[in-house]
Amino acid sequence: MKSILIIFITLISIQANSQVVELCNYESNPDEAPSGTYFKDINNTFTPFLGTWQYTNGNEVITFKIEKVTHYYVSENQTYEDFLVGNYNYSQDGGLTNIVNEITPSLLDESPDASVMYSPCAKDSPNKVTLTFYDVILDKGFGLITFEFLPGSTNQMQASLANIEGTYGHLEGTPEHNFNFSIPTSFVVTKL
Numbered sequence: 001m002k003s004i005l006i007i008f009i010t011l012i013s014i015q016a017n018s019q020v021v022e023l024c025n026y027e028s029n030p031d032e033a034p035s036g037t038y039f040k041d042i043n044n045t046f047t048p049f050l051g052t053w054q055y056t057n058g059n060e061v062i063t064f065k066i067e068k069v070t071h072y073y074v075s076e077n078q079t080y081e082d083f084l085v086g087n088y089n090y091s092q093d094g095g096l097t098n099i100v101n102e103i104t105p106s107l108l109d110e111s112p113d114a115s116v117m118y119s120p121c122a123k124d125s126p127n128k129v130t131l132t133f134y135d136v137i138l139d140k141g142f143g144l145i146t147f148e149f150l151p152g153s154t155n156q157m158q159a160s161l162a163n164i165e166g167t168y169g170h171l172e173g174t175p176e177h178n179f180n181f182s183i184p185t186s187f188v189v190t191k192l
Helices: 002-017
Strands: 020-022 038-040 051-057 060-074 079-091 117-119 128-135 140-149 156-163 186-191
Touching: 038 060, 051 156, 060 186, 079 128
Parallel strands: 020 038, 038 079
Antiparallel strands: 051 060, 051 186, 060 079, 079 117, 117 128, 128 140, 140 156, 156 186
16 A cells, blocks of 8 residues: 555656646747646647648659657656657659558557658747658758648648758768758648
8 A cells, every 4th residue: 555655656756746748838948847747738729730631743642641640758858748740652664563562551650750751849830841851862851841831721831942041061071951852842741
């Protein structure tokens, strides 16, 4: 009985020292948040973007799968967070074969680095989210992909790719930064 009481008191004290905070609304640096803080998608901001989305132009097919990871433990600052991740498949023969095939039936690894797209919050607007984008074919980071719902639509979004602004220096002996992308940079996706 004494051990049950100790466990109960420990759980209560952990709960009392933690706090739940809406994504993107933390007043100061999230890295300075108290241990146990949970950056939660309280208002379900991510929900409209979740699912499988597709662009088709002739034989060119790009399919995106956007998923939400919840209550992920960040060991560096001992906090928890919800975030979006995404992957994509790319075909130039109507979907018969994929040049890029990153979509799996379920997330095998929920860490932010395990997917080609990632966003910790949707702070742009309720109709728009920007994720980092890794171009698999070009083996290139430094990309951003923005999805924005078309006016009055809940099943179509404008997708736009851009390079992250900033310095694109490179180390001696490595290639210059590639500003191109292997997929189109502006297109409309439809929810499947």
